Amino acid sequence: MSNENPLFFNQQQSFAALKRFFALSQNALFLANQFSKQFTFFNTHFAAFFGTVVDFKTTIPFEKLYAMVHEDDLHLLQKLLQSPVDQNSVNEDGENIRFFRKNGICRVYNLRCTKLENAEDDYSVTGILTDVTDLLRFEQQQKKSDKTFRELSFITSHELRHEYAKIQSIIQMLDNGEISESERLEMIAASRQSIQVINSTIFKINHKLSFNQSDSYFNFYKRSKAYKKIVLIDDDTFTNIINKRIFQLVNHDIEVVVFSEINAAEIFLKETDRSGDYLILLDVNFPFSSGWDFLENYQQSPIQSKVVVLSSSIDTFDRDKARKYPMVVDYITKPLSQEMVKEMLQH
Numbered sequence: 001m002s003n004e005n006p007l008f009f010n011q012q013q014s015f016a017a018l019k020r021f022f023a024l025s026q027n028a029l030f031l032a033n034q035f036s037k038q039f040t041f042f043n044t045h046f047a048a049f050f051g052t053v054v055d056f057k058t059t060i061p062f063e064k065l066y067a068m069v070h071e072d073d074l075h076l077l078q079k080l081l082q083s084p085v086d087q088n089s090v091n092e093d094g095e096n097i098r099f100f101r102k103n104g105i106c107r108v109y110n111l112r113c114t115k116l117e118n119a120e121d122d123y124s125v126t127g128i129l130t131d132v133t134d135l136l137r138f139e140q141q142q143k144k145s146d147k148t149f150r151e152l153s154f155i156t157s158h159e160l161r162h163e164y165a166k167i168q169s170i171i172q173m174l175d176n177g178e179i180s181e182s183e184r185l186e187m188i189a190a191s192r193q194s195i196q197v198i199n200s201t202i203f204k205i206n207h208k209l210s211f212n213q214s215d216s217y218f219n220f221y222k223r224s225k226a227y228k229k230i231v232l233i234d235d236d237t238f239t240n241i242i243n244k245r246i247f248q249l250v251n252h253d254i255e256v257v258v259f260s261e262i263n264a265a266e267i268f269l270k271e272t273d274r275s276g277d278y279l280i281l282l283d284v285n286f287p288f289s290s291g292w293d294f295l296e297n298y299q300q301s302p303i304q305s306k307v308v309v310l311s312s313s314i315d316t317f318d319r320d321k322a323r324k325y326p327m328v329v330d331y332i333t334k335p336l337s338q339e340m341v342k343e344m345l346q347h
Contacts, residue, residue, distance in 0.1 A: 032127055109131055
């Protein structure tokens, strides 16, 4: 006949089962006693806060957790652990509380406490601590993105559409041979104004999409002398014609050299640039050899002029990639404007 106490044996089985059940959770679980202000049972995730080994005989005083909480959230933690737990006084969704972990990094945990029914005393509560730091960060980013897309929707449906409709009407009127010369000039002036608005709106859209259009890394404008020559490298012939003309409108004395192929530009720079006094405007998207290939080769050159990446791409990845090249002093998105050129050429 066995001498083992069946009640003790059943308790040991229950404890072992409870321990295995707690171990399955991915969250920090605990059983707390409000009267003694101690955590009387907890799983490994909760013990990891304090570097404590999980043991049914080990308790942790509330003060240890209080020492880790953000001072602005201490009252929330005290309310959950020390106040009577009922549906009227406690948020059923829990409270988001900031804690400083052992590495000093602040993380946000959602803490939910529940009265332990049928307990031997009236002071036992259970608690679940769930790390919600990444979830909150994602939600904040999502809200920011939603706000940005709402703003973009307004810009495209109102500002761009309005100016597009105006230009469309002007074109229809200009096709009418009965309009007077003064009316024609007035409509051309209105078209120019609409184009300026569209150009500004495009920059506004680019800024909102890239999230970092004003980049402190690129400090293009600090230099001590003027550029001797402007080198435009872009495979779009029409874009080169326009950009060359923009530079000439701002400064008719400056020489502008245009290249539609990477190899030709590389040969020209190698043969003529002796002092690094050129300003190179480079598009990075070419059908065969890309602008990135140009930068890879150019950084090996003993003489390097300043490079401005002029691209239609608003991808943050492209901006970050451009940072890696020391000769790149700015990254701007198309189209080029007279205002941009004025800033480039001032000294």
